[in-house]
Amino acid sequence: MVDNKKILYLMVQEHKKVEDLIDLFEQSIDSEYEEMRQAFTKMEWKLEKHLFMEEKAIFTMYEPQDVKQGYDMLPTVTTHHNEILNRLSMMRRAIQNGQTPTEVHAFKTFLVRHRDFEERDLYPRLEDVLTQDQKDQIIERIHELI
């Protein structure tokens, strides 16, 4: 691992863990209700923690010099995150009503597209513009949360 890509590296690892839990949840759809509910809860907690980490521990540190270009990315991320949270709460409501959520596959597709955007555009850009001090602080915060 190249040291100046450490945040990207850590996030790629985290994205894999989130997606593994989504896979387990998707597989559990055909199982008993209680098993499916537990798989959802586990995935939901990990994913909500991930979004919190990105927004509160990572992106708040981003103070782009080229403000126009820099801030173009953050609204996109926020829009994606809100969409993810909305979809999560729709699934949670279905489960609370004793139903099996539909649209799980579409949810996964949306998430994978968002992950690609982060790993290809957002995190490489952050790695370029953050100072070493900022990166160190971010990495410390990430370790508190993962």
Ligand SMILES: [Fe+2]
């Ligand atoms: Fe994200």
Ligand SMILES: [Fe+2]
């Ligand atoms: Fe992410």
